[in-house]
Amino acid sequence: MELAYIPSPSRGVLYLGPIPLRAYAFCIIIGVAVAVWLGSKRWVERGGAKHTVGDIAVWAVPFGLVGGRLYHVITDHQLYFDPGQNPWNAFKIWEGGLGIWGAIALGAVGAWIGARRRGVPLPAWADAVAPGIALAQACGRWGNWFNQELYGRSTSLPWGLHIHKVNADGTVTDGIFQPTFLYESLWCVGVAFLVIWADRRFQLGHGRAFALYVAAYTVGRFWIEYLRIDEAHKLLGLRLNDWTSILVFIGAVAYFVIVGKKRPGREDPDSIDPAAKVVADAEESSNSTT
Structure with a gap:
């Protein structure tokens, strides 16, 4: 018997009458709010x-959600399109399943559209x-954590995560596992x-702060991904997301170095x-009038 462990919630949804309130969705909403608040302050x-x-996020967030879901469904297509699976489950985003790589890629497209509409350089906004x-x-x-998913290997560590759930095939998972959700959450706070x-x-500009975020995140994602035991495609012994982390890391570091040499410092x-x-001119005009 384990002397200590992190408990899992007994359920991840509450009902307000017929309306389901899903913890997974609330976590995403809180995250978006934090990102917009801090991003606005830095901007x-x-x-x-x-x-x-916030105006550009109106474009970036929905694009990012669609991209994250598409990446998950494409890379884990067997969960939805293999014999015996229900393809309509691919639309059940509230049950979990958002790939960060797709979210960033398609979210960047949405941000680019929003930035062009506002006349804002995308690299500066991304920083x-x-x-x-x-x-x-x-x-x-x-x-x-609320969905009891994406945990790691069995462990006897005192901060292990207790999982007890009935799987889709009727089997029961009950044990103490590596809390990979917690590792990645703490890693992301450190990256921030x-x-x-x-x-x-160092007065990073022209997209270099964003490149640093990407490079630092992929380092953590690589070793955290190695601990996970959920089903995943593998190539040469590594999970697909590990290979993606390696390639994205190389690209981010290359961008950081090349842009740093060509355009050091920040934008004007x-x-x-x-x-x-426009706001500054309006304030100046108002002050001069008064």
Whole structure:
């Protein structure tokens, strides 16, 4: 018998009459709110307008959710399209299953659309929101805790996670496992603080703060992924997400180094957000009138 462990919630959904309130969704919503709040604060500090981050997030977030779900469904297609599976379950996003790689990739497309509409350089915006995205991931991982999913190998560690659930095939999982959701959540918090510190210390700009976030996250994701035991495709002994982490890490480091040599420092604060200049001009005109 284990002397200590992290308990799992008995359920991840509450009902307000006929309306289901799902903890997984709340974790994502809280994460988005944190990302927008911190991103807006950092954007204003860089010379941008207060509401620009939120306006662009209106495009980035839904694109990111769709991209995250698509990546999950494509890479774990056997869960939905193999014989005996229900393809309609691919739309049940509330049951978990968002791939961060797809979320970032398609979310970037949405952010690019929003940034173009606001006349904002996307790399500068990405630098501002980078630590907030890491914190959003930290919040989102707690949704896996509520759903009792994506845990690691069996363990006797005192911070092991107790899982007791009935699986889709009727079997019961009961035991103490590595709390990979907690490892990744804590890692993402550390990544957020790393990016904030490095950004202030070295004045990162032109997308380099975002590249640092990506590189640091992939390092943690690589070893955390190695602990997980959920079904996954493998290549040369490594899970698909491990290979993705390696490739994305190389790309992020290359971008960081190349852009750092070509465009050191940050963007001109007066050039990153036309809306900020409009507000400043309006305030100046108002002050001169009074």
